[in-house]
Amino acid sequence: MNMENKYSRWFGRMMWAGIIVNGCIAVLALWKPLWVIAQLDLPPATPLVWPRFSALLLFELYVLYMPATQPLRFPRSAVLSVVPRITGVVFFLLIYLSGHPPSYLIFALNDLFFGLSQAILLYLATQPGRRAVRAPQAGLRPFYMWILLPLLLLLPGYGAWFYLLRERPVRYEAAEDHFKYGSIGTEFEQGIPYWIWFVLPRVFPEKLPAAGGYTSLGVVWEESRELPIGFTKQTIGFPRVGLNCAVCHISSYRKSASDSLPTVVLGGTGQTFDAQGYLRFLFACASDSRFTPDILLPEIERGYSLSFLERQLYRYLLIPLTRSALLEQKASFAWTDARPAWGHGRVDPFNPVKFGILELPMDRTIGNSDVMPLWGMKDRPAGAYHWDGLNSAVKEVVISSAIADGSPPKVINRPDVQEALRRVRAFIDELPAPKYPFVINETLKARGKPIYEAHCASCHGNEGQGTARIIPIEEIGTDAHRMDSWSEQAAVDFNHYTAGYAWQLGAFRKELGYLATPLKGLWLRAPYLHNGSVPTLKDLLEPVANRPLSFYRGNDVYDTDNVGFVSNLPQVVRNGLTQPLSRYDTMLPGNGNQGHLYGVNLAPEAKRALLEFMKSL
Structure with a gap:
């Protein structure tokens, strides 16, 4: 029974x-x-x-x-x-x-x-x-x-x-808007809950370099936009903030300090943004005992009315997990504390890949370097990209950059992320270099052209289009730290990191020199050399002993006489807000301003003519 x-x-x-x-x-x-x-x-x-x-x-x-x-x-x-x-x-x-x-x-x-x-x-x-x-x-x-x-x-x-x-993807129909605000997949694992990101400057203003919230870190913020250029917002269960390529690859300039709004140029060098300062701000917030639901939730609800379930989600899950994730990321970046600061417009692009993604043993190398512009990628000679030519395929440059920004391979493999990266590549392929916006002395320019052809064109191309030539470090003589930071083992491991995917990496390598980069838009690439150690083109044509030992990075006021940005002031006023700049010390390891002695022995008149011609590249 x-x-x-x-x-x-x-x-x-x-x-x-x-x-x-x-x-x-x-x-x-x-x-x-x-x-x-x-x-x-x-x-x-x-x-x-x-x-x-x-x-x-x-x-x-x-x-x-x-x-x-x-x-x-x-x-x-x-x-x-x-x-x-x-x-x-x-x-x-x-x-x-x-x-x-x-x-x-x-x-x-x-x-x-x-x-x-x-x-x-x-x-x-x-x-x-x-x-x-x-x-x-x-x-x-x-x-x-x-x-x-x-x-x-x-x-x-x-x-x-x-x-x-739950996913609610945001698609920008215009290619330009997609480059500025479109997702490349960083929100899935590295995204910060939007409302937490939004209130952090209000709760922890003392941890920013100055008043003005995130603008004090040099982000470029378009009028009426919810986020700065290069910041993305996607709903994956809850709204999340991520980053894309434009956060670093954007330039801006003002013709004078009295101009209130800068001219924005996409694909540039990000000379005003302090990427490391942004990370350290987030880490400092997470390290503060006030990073709690009792402090953050009232601030969130000042601007947004959370539902009962959302309030519980933030209280018991999102705020604790965000703090934990930021503290974990802080620990993974602890090695940067023993190296010179990146400063405005600079990053260490590959040591985070080595130590964080590839989990290679920690070393003492310094990879700090200027952000490279993305103008006219289609017209560049194929075969070498990045400062030291460590990859030969532009498609891999785009994918590996997304990985470094926080999109792991399983996310990049998603059809929507693949399409997003394809759109980024198509955009930068056609993105032209900006024309010099000031008056050019045509007579001096004409005198400067043959000087350029005699002293610069063999490496950088007759029209500044660049070459795929890797100049040996013994010849170029510039600071070797950036080159030394990338190793044969890192190249092998990065090529194997995405094994099994149809788009897997395979073109990373080790080179023993620096690439003769394109000079298109040279006027807006300041500061100069791979580590940004020389503030203006005029200084670059001087012997090393005459180059500035220190200067300030991050200004957007243009210096037409010296061809670069104003670099002798410790702060800049933008939109009525005073923002401190980063002091660059050429005596620190990795910051050396030696090398690249081409043209330093020219007569003063020849240098002026050469400068005038290079403004037009």
Whole structure:
């Protein structure tokens, strides 16, 4: 006789509910595997037979577990049905903690909900002395049970999807707007919750270099725009702020200090932005004991009314996790504290890749360098990119830059991110170098052209288009730290880092010199040399002993006489706000201003003529 009690009956109901939920997943995985993979943000499965095979196994597993719906009649099946749920929780949690997408937490939560419920019910059902009753005759369960129970089970999953995984992509139709504000995938794993990002300058103003919020760090902010150029906003469960290429690859200039608004030039050198200062601001905020829900939530609600569920999400999940992630990132960048600061318009592009992404052993190298402009990429001689020519494929330059900015390979593999990067590349291919906006002395320019052809064109091209020539360090004589920071092992490891993807990297290499870069838009590339150690073109044509030992970076007021930016002032006033600039000391390691002695022995008249011609490149 089949005897059950109320706990065993509820155990059976939970078993059937689990079979229904997992059966739905299995059906979808069999029928629409690509859709399931995309919705759950899972890594691509090639060939698709494997996710379908997993779905088939899931079907077979639950056919075998059907006897467990009567736990007192089939106790061994009941126990065996609970164990995989518990092991599933551990398995999917470990998968998530090893760096896979948060979607794996859905599977862990699913197994935790059913496994824990079933384990408790099974324990209660099998206690000695539990009063048993005759099992009801076979027939339909009450109709409401079959309607309400699945809904109750699906609601938590829907809530998790809506508040953590739901995607609302923003597409900019104009290529220019996409370059300035479009996502390249950095929001998925590196994105900061928008409202936390928004209130940090209000809560921690003392951690910024001056008044004015993020503008004090030199970001370029267009009028009426919600975010600065180079900052992106995407909803992935909740609004997140990420970065794209334009955050560094943008220039701006003013013809005089009295001009209130600068002229913005896309694809430039980011000479006003202090990227390291931005990171250190975020790290300092996270290190402050006031980075708590009790402090941040009231500030958020001054500008945005959070719903009850959003408030709980920020209080118990987003604020603690954001702080934890920023502190972890701070620890991963601790090596920068022992090296010279980057300063405005500079980054260390490859040591973060070496130490953070490739996990190579820490060394003492210094990779600080100016941001390179992206003008006219299609017209550049193919075969060498970056300051030391360490990659020969422009497509890989775009992809690897996205990786360095915070888009891991599994995110870059998404079709939408692939399309976003393709649009970036198409935009910079056609992006022209800016024309010199001031008056050029045509007579001096004409005198300067043959001087340029005699002293510069063999390396940089007759029209400043550049060459693919790597000038040996012994010849160029400039500071070697940036070149030394990239190693043969790093090149090999980076090429292997994306193995298995159709677009995998493979063109990274090690070179022993610096690239003869294009000179298009040379007037707006200041400061000069790979590490930005010479403030103006006039200074670059002077012997090393006559070049400035220190100067200030980050100004946008143009110096037409010396061809560069004003560099003798420690601060600049923009839009009525005083912003401190970064002092550059050429005596620090990696900051040397030696080398590139071409043209330093020209007569003063010849130098003036050469400068006038180079304004026109």
